[in-house]
Amino acid sequence: MSDPLLNRPVVDAAARLPRSFYVRRTVDVARDLLGKVIRHGSASAKIVETEAYLGTDDAAAHSARGMTPRTRVIFGPPGHAYVYLIYGMHYCLNIVAEPEGVAGCVLIRAVEPTRDMAGTALPSDGPGKLTRALGITLKHYGVDLTRGPITLHDPPDREAFKIGISPRIGISQAAELPLRFYIRGNRFVSREPRR
């Protein structure tokens, strides 16, 4: 493979994001997750697109209608994974934000593959595709991202990028709110912004 994006060095475990990173407003966590590295097993990828889903005041959020067995983790301590099955076939990965007791999570919409078990990049330009590429399923519901098996890290090299903001994709409620964040010009972003 000649793709320079592949086979980069594995990030240092010491750069793992601390709990304090997640104990903030959901919008801030969504924006700051851009450029971070997500790891699962030997797979590794850089986050290039996110969406904020605000707790109980956001009609588009699963947590809008209160705590249920599924949304329980969204109200729990930050830095945990909220995974759900959509359309009977795709898993979506969310990162829980806000202090314990306050709902809020960030949907990971696209990642830039940096390494995987086969040494080949799998499609990761969409929320359902990236979970498949990283091997994330419902069994990862509620896992602590400061412990594993899924972990988040600061990138080994700090590349500058510009942040784009747009309305969220694929929702009907609160569809106009500018809660989607992406790295401008990155080719793995799922869609270009609407105008």
Place this chain on the structure above:
DNA sequence: GTAATGATCTCT
């Protein structure tokens, strides 16, 4: 217990 729905993706 039954029925509607969906933060998607792939193919036509």
Place this chain on the structure above:
DNA sequence: GAGATCATTACC
């Protein structure tokens, strides 16, 4: 533009 496919939810 339509179909795939099933966990979760709301309602009986």
